[in-house]
Amino acid sequence: MLHIDLWKRALIWLVCAAGIVLSMPNAFYTRVEGHNDAIAAIEAGNDSPELQAQAAQWPSWLPTDLVNLGLDLRGGAHLLAEVQVSDVYATRMEALWPDVRDALRPERDAVGGVRRVQSAPGELRVRIGNPDGMARAVEVVRGLARPIQTLSGVGANDIEVGTEGDIIIVTLSEAEQQATDDRTVRQALEIIRRRIDAVGTREPTIQRQGADRILIQVPGIGSATELKDIIGTTAQxxxxxxxxxxxxxxxxxxxxxxxxxxxxxxxxxxxxxxxxxxxxxxxxxxxxxxxxxxxxxxxxxxxxxxxxxxxxxxxxxxxxxxxxxxxxxxxxxxxxxxxxxxxxxxxxxxxxxxxxxNLAVLLRAGALPAGMTFLEERTIGPELGQDSIDAGKIATAVAFGAVLIFMALSYGLFGIFANIALILNIALLFGLLSLLGGTLTLPGIAGIVLTVGMAVDANVLIFERIREELKTARGPARAIELGYEKALSAILDANITTFITAIILFVMGSGPVRGFAITLGLGIVTSVFTAIFVTRLLVVMWFERRRPKTIEV
Known part of the structure; x- marks a missing residue:
């Protein structure tokens, strides 16, 4: 018989209520955004009556987390930078010269005078006065080598020492170059992040691409030139x-x-x-x-x-x-x-x-470890972002309205139950995005539109199964129960495979692809929840109240 325990009913409605409350700030986006900015400024010590008035626009006891708008929706700047990792090799050799000089100084009797000669970047060449002491000089310089502290470089040293006549040639080992490249890009990532955070921009995307490239996307900033001015100043x-x-x-x-x-x-x-x-x-x-x-x-x-x-x-x-x-x-x-x-x-x-x-801020943030070449730069105006938002709203509204009408016409009262669950599904999705601090992009809106279609897909499977059970002359209660039980495996199979696809897109993709993967993955979770639990609870509550002898789906 149809039955849902009281604690399960309470839990389902509690989850739905939480989703509605968490998604509510997005319906008043500008007001809540102004409130958040004012609170941040007040906490930073910049209190004023204007900020207090702006902060009072939204009740402090309500959630203030918003779905962050991506670069293509808010407008901003996009840069793809290549870190010149070879610059660090030259710096390392410059720093090594005093150590080599000091180490060879006590060996003057054996190696003669020591003088640095012109060399290629990333290479240190030292001429000794007595070529007969070359073996001793090489031994001393090799004593300056240090083991590499990385898993890939276990057992290797950081420098290699060779000779060419009366000249000692010192270079970084291949393992040390790989380790240095990785450290350099990681350090550049962190410094860029600190510099952009100091400006106060909202939800920048700063991530590594490949071995020596960094993708930088900052919504809300004026232009790519302005962004380059922030991160391109090395402050060395x-x-x-x-x-x-x-x-x-x-x-x-x-x-x-x-x-x-x-x-x-x-x-x-x-x-x-x-x-x-x-x-x-x-x-x-x-x-x-x-x-x-x-x-x-x-x-x-x-x-x-x-x-x-x-x-x-x-x-x-x-x-x-x-x-x-x-x-x-x-x-x-x-x-x-x-x-x-x-x-x-x-x-x-x-x-x-x-x-x-500005100089103090840059010095506190630290110096970029190497120069950067900007391979790609793009500025997206806020009006283009607003056009994307408007187009996304229209697409979502059309898809949403068409699905609501189709379900109501196709399945009558049960279709209305599915529509209620669909509305709660969207609220839960935005609530989760707000709670997790997710960023909504234009492909993310496409993910929401796709979620709307997928959300009713599970209900269609259930309702069609209930129709089949009613044809076997079973009672309405038993038909509803079997409809949900027998459709469950098909619903889970279809959604699990799509969820795996979303995970792969998130792990392997970057930028807008990740935005699509996030909304798709969260949409699958919320649509399965509303189809299996919310719609069933609505049907059970209606059935307990009406006790119909026959039903039409």
Whole structure:
């Protein structure tokens, strides 16, 4: 006999009510979005009467989670960037030269003088004065090698040492290059994410594509150029010893040095040592401030290692200029007046307040580990996104209305029950998307339209099965019960295979494909729930109330 326990009925209605409540904010999208922005600004310490009024537009006791709109619906910028991982090889070799020099210095009697010679990027070439001591020199340099700390590089070292006449050639090993590439792209991903999050954009898509590419999609941003300005500024801060200062842009820097322009003094160029004393990677904090003359500046603080190196250098080089270099431009070159212990200092220059604030943000976010080449850039205007939303609304409404009419005409009262379940299905779907923080894209809308059709598909199977059972002269109660029981296997088989397809699309796809997979997968879950439980509960409640002798499906 038809029967559903009381606790099951309560649980079904509770789930439906939760779905309606969670999906409700999406019906007042602009108001709730303004409320959320105001609350975030107030929590950040920017309280004002206008923000309080904006926050009061939506009751605080109601859910405030929204379905995030993707790039194709909100408008925004799309970039595909390639990380120049080979840049890191050259940096590693630059950093290795002082270690090689210091390691060979005690062996001067055996190897003679040590001098660095010009080499290709990612390669370190060192000429020794006594070729007879080459074996000892190679042994010492190989002693600088370190084991690679990755599963794929177990048993391998990070550098390879070869010879060519009286020259030692040091390069990164193949295993270390692979490990470095992976670390570089991961670091670039994290830094890009932190920089974009600092701007306050909503639900950006930042993900790795292939070995050395990064896909960046930021809804709501003005243009691809604006996005490139945010993530393309490397903010590579270094503190370098100054060799000389002049006005000749073509002056010869010499081996181990480089010529960089001054940011403040037009036409002035500094020759600095290529190997920095301290880098921005050793910064722990950077905050906008004002110098002793009231001009905008940036206070900074190093970690323990950076503080020690910074303190030792200032102690040993009092009276010498010291260049603060940002992205290969000298922003300041003060003369060291005294020992600076503690690892803190101030960057001064011709900054505006906004520039000092932006510089502090970029320094806190960290430097990109390598340069980036933008292979693809695209700007989607908000009006195009609105057109997509309007088209999606029309498509969904037409599909929804057609299905409601078809079910009501085809199955009468039972069709109306299916329509009620369909409406609850859409509410549950949007409730889940809001709860999970899902992003709705244009393909995602297609997934919702497909869900509408699939949701009634299960009910059609059930109702047709009930019709078959009624033809065998069974009573209406038994026909309804058998209809649900015998249709269950077909419903589960069809939906499980589609759900597996959605999982594959999510795992293997990216961007809009994932958006479609998410809405399709969640739609399958909600449609099966409403078809098997909600529609059945409605039918049972009607049957218990009417007790009909015959039924028409």
């Amino acid at each position: 801060l270094t503190f370098n010893p100054v060799v000389s200062r002049g006005t000749d842009p073509d002056a010869r820097a010499g081996t181990g040095n480089k010529l960089v322009p001054s940011l403040d003094e037009e036409g002035t160029y500094y020759t600095i040592e290529s190997n920095p004393v301290v880098t921005g990677e050793e910064l722990t904090d950077a905050q906008p401030a004002f110098d002793q003359n009231g001009r905008p500046a940036v206070n900074f603080r190093f970690n323990t290692s950076g503080a020690r190196k910074f303190g030792d250098y200032t102690r040993d080089n009092i009276g010498q200029p010291f260049a603060i270099v940002l992205d290969d431009e000298v922003i300041s070159a003060p003369v060291i007046q005294s020992h600076i212990p503690g690892g803190s200092g101030i960057i001064t220059g011709r900054f505006t307040v906004e520039e000092s604030t």
